[in-house]
Amino acid sequence: MTIAQDALQLPHLNYGALAPMLILFGAAAVGVLIEAFVPRRSRYALQLVLGLGALVAALIVVITESGTRELTAGAAIALDGPALFLQGSLAALGIVALLLIAERTLEPGGPFVAAAAVTAGTEEDRTQAAREDAGTEVYPLLLFALGGMMLFVSANDLLTMFVALEVFSLPLYLMCGLARRRRLLSQESAMKYFLLGSFASAFFLFGIAMLYGFSGQISFAGIHSAIQTSTQSTTLLYIGLALVALGLLFKAAAAPFHVWIPDVYQGAPTPITAFMSACTKVAAFGALIRVLYVAFQGTDWDFRPVIGAIAVLTMLVGSILSVTQTDIKRLLAYSSIANAGYILVGVLGLSKDGLSSTLFYLVTYGFTVIAAFGVVTLVRDADGEATHLSRWAGLGRRSPLYAGLFTFLMLAFAGIPLTSGFTGKFAVFAAAIGGGQSWLVVFGVVSSMILAFPYLRVVVMMWLSEPGESTPTVSIPGALTSATLAIGGLATLVLGVVPAPLLDLTNHAAQFIR
Amino acid sequence: MNLGQWVPIVGLVVLGALFALFSVAIAPVVGPNRPNRAKLSAYECGIEPTPEPVGSGRRFPVKFYLTAMLFIVFDIEIIFLYPWAVSFNALGTFGFVEMLLFIATAFVAYAYVWRRGGLDWD
Numbered sequence: 001m002t003i004a005q006d007a008l009q010l011p012h013l014n015y016g017a018l019a020p021m022l023i024l025f026g027a028a029a030v031g032v033l034i035e036a037f038v039p040r041r042s043r044y045a046l047q048l049v050l051g052l053g054a055l056v057a058a059l060i061v062v063i064t065e066s067g068t069r070e071l072t073a074g075a076a077i078a079l080d081g082p083a084l085f086l087q088g089s090l091a092a093l094g095i096v097a098l099l100l101i102a103e104r105t106l107e108p109g110g111p112f113v114a115a116a117a118v119t120a121g122t123e124e125d126r127t128q129a130a131r132e133d134a135g136t137e138v139y140p141l142l143l144f145a146l147g148g149m150m151l152f153v154s155a156n157d158l159l160t161m162f163v164a165l166e167v168f169s170l171p172l173y174l175m176c177g178l179a180r181r182r183r184l185l186s187q188e189s190a191m192k193y194f195l196l197g198s199f200a201s202a203f204f205l206f207g208i209a210m211l212y213g214f215s216g217q218i219s220f221a222g223i224h225s226a227i228q229t230s231t232q233s234t235t236l237l238y239i240g241l242a243l244v245a246l247g248l249l250f251k252a253a254a255a256p257f258h259v260w261i262p263d264v265y266q267g268a269p270t271p272i273t274a275f276m277s278a279c280t281k282v283a284a285f286g287a288l289i290r291v292l293y294v295a296f297q298g299t300d301w302d303f304r305p306v307i308g309a310i311a312v313l314t315m316l317v318g319s320i321l322s323v324t325q326t327d328i329k330r331l332l333a334y335s336s337i338a339n340a341g342y343i344l345v346g347v348l349g350l351s352k353d354g355l356s357s358t359l360f361y362l363v364t365y366g367f368t369v370i371a372a373f374g375v376v377t378l379v380r381d382a383d384g385e386a387t388h389l390s391r392w393a394g395l396g397r398r399s400p401l402y403a404g405l406f407t408f409l410m411l412a413f414a415g416i417p418l419t420s421g422f423t424g425k426f427a428v429f430a431a432a433i434g435g436g437q438s439w440l441v442v443f444g445v446v447s448s449m450i451l452a453f454p455y456l457r458v459v460v461m462m463w464l465s466e467p468g469e470s471t472p473t474v475s476i477p478g479a480l481t482s483a484t485l486a487i488g489g490l491a492t493l494v495l496g497v498v499p500a501p502l503l504d505l506t507n508h509a510a511q512f513i514r
Numbered sequence: 515m516n517l518g519q520w521v522p523i524v525g526l527v528v529l530g531a532l533f534a535l536f537s538v539a540i541a542p543v544v545g546p547n548r549p550n551r552a553k554l555s556a557y558e559c560g561i562e563p564t565p566e567p568v569g570s571g572r573r574f575p576v577k578f579y580l581t582a583m584l585f586i587v588f589d590i591e592i593i594f595l596y597p598w599a600v601s602f603n604a605l606g607t608f609g610f611v612e613m614l615l616f617i618a619t620a621f622v623a624y625a626y627v628w629r630r631g632g633l634d635w636d
Contacts, residue, residue, distance in 0.1 A: 010608055029622045036622075036629035117576060 011074030017065050018072065018079075020058035020087055021154075024147035027054030031140030040133070044110075047139035048102045054143060055098060058150075059091035069513055075219060076160045078290075081509030083154035085359055086286040090153070090279055093366045094146045096487050097275035100374050101138060105478030107384070110134035111269045111377070112178045120183035129180055138178055141171040142275065149279055153286030156294075157219040158208040158244070161287060165204065165247070168283060169197050172276060176268040181384040189267025196250070196260045204247025210240030220295035221514045227299060241296060241303060248291065252284035253340045254310050255317040265333035270385060273329065274373035277336045278366035285343055285362055289355060292347065294512050300350050308348055308440055315341030315447035322454045328376055328387045331454055332369070335413055338451050339365055345444050346428030349435035356510035357427035360503055364420035364495050368412050371488025374481055375406045381472035392458065394467030399474035403462045405489055410455040412492045415448050420495035427503070580632045584624070591620045 015022070027050055034046050066088075068079050104110040114132035118125050148168030155161035177190030212218055214236035215226030227237065250257040265273045296303060318338025325331040343365075346358040379386050379395065386392075396403040412419035425448065429441045477485065495502055598605065598613050605612075627633060 010605075029619055032622050032626050036626045 011076075012072060014068070014070060014072040014079070016061070017068045017070070018077065019061045019065075020091065021147050021150045023054050023058045023061065024143050024150065027051070028140045028143035028147060031143060035137055035140065043136045044102075044104070044133065047136045048098075051098050051102075051139045051143055052095065055091050055095045055146070059088060059095070062088040062091060069511075071156060071513065075221070076157055077151070077154050078156035078294075078513055079154055080513040081511045082286065082289065082355065082359060085506065085509040086153040086282055086362070087150045089282055089359075089363045089366065090146055090149050093278045093282065093363075093370065094142070094275075096367065096370050096484050097271065097278060098139075098142060099480040099487075100274055100370065100377070100484045101142065101271040103271070103377070103478055103481045103484075104134070106377060106380065106475050106481065107180065109180070111180055111271055112138050113180050113183060116178060120187065125183065134180060135178070138175055138272075141175050144168070145171040145175070145275075146279065149283035149286075152283045153290070155287070155290075156221075158211065158223075159218050161291075162201070162205060162208060165201060165251070165287075168280075169201065169251075172272075172280065173197060175272045175275075176264055178272070179267070179269040182267070185267040186269065187267075189264045192260055192267075193264045200247045200250035200257070203243045203250075207240045207243025207245075207247065210236045210243060212240075214240060220290070223295040224297060224514065227296070237299075238302065241299075242306075244291060245288070245303070245307065248284055248288045249310065251280060252288060252343075253281070253314075253337050254344060255314040255337060255341075256310075258314065258317065258337045258340075261337055262330045262333040265336070266327060266329045266387075270329065270373050270377045273332075274370045277332070277369045277373065281336070281340065281343070282362045282366060285340075285347065285358060289347055289358055290512065293350070293355060294514055304348060304350070304437075307344065308437065311341050311344035311348060311440055312443045313341075314338070314344060315443055316450075319447040319451040322451060325454065326389050328389055328392065328458070329373075331389070331458070332372060332376070335451060335455075336369065338447055339369075339413075341447065342425060342428055342444055345432045345437070345440045348437050348440060349428070349431030351431065351435050352507075352510050353431040353434050354428075355512075356503070356506035357424075357431040359506040359509065360427050360499070361424040363502065364424040364492070367488045367491035367495070368409055368420060371485050371492065372406065372409045372413070374477075374484045374488060375402055375409070377481065378402055378475050378477055379472055380475050386472040389458065389461065391470055391472055393461045393465035394471050395461075395474065396463035397467050398471060402474050402485075405485060407459045407462065408489065409492060410459050412496065414452040414455045418493075418496045420492045420499070423496055423499040423503075427499075577635060580627065584627055584632065587620055587623050591617065 031047055031050055034043055034050070038046060062084055065079070066084055068084065069081065071078050102110075108130075109132060112134035114128040114135055116135065118128060145168045148164050148166075148171070152161060152164035152168060155164050173190055173194040176193050177187045179186030208218065211223055214232070214234070215223045215230065217223055217226055246257065250260075253261045265277065268276065292300075292303070292307075315338050318334050318336075318341060322331050322334035322338065325334060343358055343361050346354055346361055348354065349357065376387065377385060378399075379392065381391075396407075408419070412421035415421045415425045425444070429444055432438070432440050432444075594616060595613070598609060602609065
């Protein structure tokens with residue numbers, strides 16, 4: 001067989017616009033080489049500098065490229081307003097999460113296991129938990145995950161999107177299993193996340209096959225034009241849309257695909273939980289809006305009621321189940337499910353406002369949730385973090401500063417004015433009303449009212465109870481965690497008081513290209 | 515639609531199934547039966563069979579997993595190398611540089627495994 005020598009057209013690559021992803025993947029590969037060749041004691045500093053440097057560089061490149069609106073790499077990657085905005089958000093949230101991950105003063109050696117292959121619960125394991133410095137594989141894994149997420153939000157065809165999904169999912173599965181303490185819980189969470197995530201990926205892939213069967217295309221533009229012009233039965237189209245949406249909603253933590261969230265959020269090391277709850281949400285919703293707005297534009301009469309029902313279910317499941325939680329990490333997990341519902345409400349505005357409010361909400365929620373998990377890492381006793389809610393009673397007396405910060409973050413989650421939680425919710429609900437989806441907003445408000453109860457219960461417990469014998473201490477955070485808390489708290493406040501600049505930015509960015 | 519053209523394929527499937535059933539059924543009847551230990555053991559490509567862990571609580575050494583993972587790294591590398599080699603001229607310098615980069619990244623994984631002791635069996 002001969003291959004036509006001149007038929008092969010090389011795709012045009014806009015290296016400048018692809019640079020953020022190339023920087024992160026390159027830095028991650030260098031990070032793996034550091035793990036291989038640099039002596040153990042020097043690795044931490046090198047990895048931290050490399051990770052921070054790569055993320056800052058990626059953020060700067062995204063900002064300088066912010067005017068780019070083009071399809072590149074043979075139309076496999078779309079660098080348009082939403083993609084660049086989400087890439088910038090991922091880099092910024094990634095920097096904050098990295099600071100939390102790199103904290104080593106709260107616990108000798110840091111929150112990660114030194115040698116993950118040592119059997120949990122053995123004498124050797126206790127020795128390494130007490131003495132040895134944490135392994136540093138988590139830094140390259142973080143960079144791989146962030147690079148994959150950036151590709152995920154800018155993928156312009158289904159196969160690129162699937163590859164990106166795997167690129168960011170596989171490091172996340174690993175990172176969940178790296179906790180220094182309560183290792184069986186951590187490994188269980190990694191296993192559960194891996195198994196359920198694999199099923200979700202398989203559904204996603206099957207959906208791609210169905211959509212290809214319908215349209216003969218994998219690019220979003222191709223699917224869109226096939227929807228407009230095709231005369232064949234739409235059965236394959238709707239099966240494909242349902243399966244692809246299932247895969248994305250699983251990552252976004254929407255009910256009924258949410259069951260992995262509480263276990264994984266609880267078992268994973270808290271800095272990783274913070275990273276997942278902020279960045280995975282940005283990535284998953286970034287991909288979901290692109291699929292719905294670019295590929296399936298014009299079929300909204302068909303998918304809107306279904307995804308609307310999922311949004312309602314998500315808000316109600318998240319808010320009602322968070323009332324019964326007794327563990328702070330599980331409470332924040334259910335609250336993250338409810339927040340996925342609010343973001344879905346914004347997505348279903350299906351307008352420019354819907355898009356820009358979704359982008360806005362993702363950023364505000366990300367900063368607040370990272371800071372909230374940052375406070376969780378501070379409340380500790382001899383066995384590590386004390387996450388049971390009863391242990392948080394009277395914490396306001398022990399440490400007014402951090403209890404005050406946590407109170408502020410809880411009020412932001414509850415949507416009190418002058419916090420970013422309020423402006424974010426206002427934006428998504430207004431977009432949904434603008435799109436004629438008032439019924440979603442009714443459920444959204446009801447769910448917010450239910451959700452205020454568990455948040456305020458934590459606040460009341462912290463301030464109005466006397467500290468008991470079992471009240472743990474609040475550790476003094478090192479510089480890195482302090483920076484995380486300061487950035488997260490400030491972002492929550494500033495985006496609540498003066499949201500206009502970011503809203504302008506999201507409005508400006510809210511235009512897909514096809 | 516004319517299904518008649520598929521009849522030979524169905525016939526072939528039926529024939530294949532009949533032949534397999536016939537072979538299995540006839541072998542113990544006509545063949546001599548002289549078992550020994552080597553013949554009865556599980557077939558593992560001519561290697562002495564490794565005893566399997568039985569029951570719960572016994573573990574496979576993680577080394578098998580490492581070896582399998584490393585195999586997959588090179589397996590995937592080969593899958594990309596063949597089509598590249600076939601269309602080398604058409605892809606030109608761009609394809610050559612891309613392939614070098616790809617091999618370099620695969621080598622990063624290999625270097626990590628090698629330096630961290632993944633290749634030492636004991």
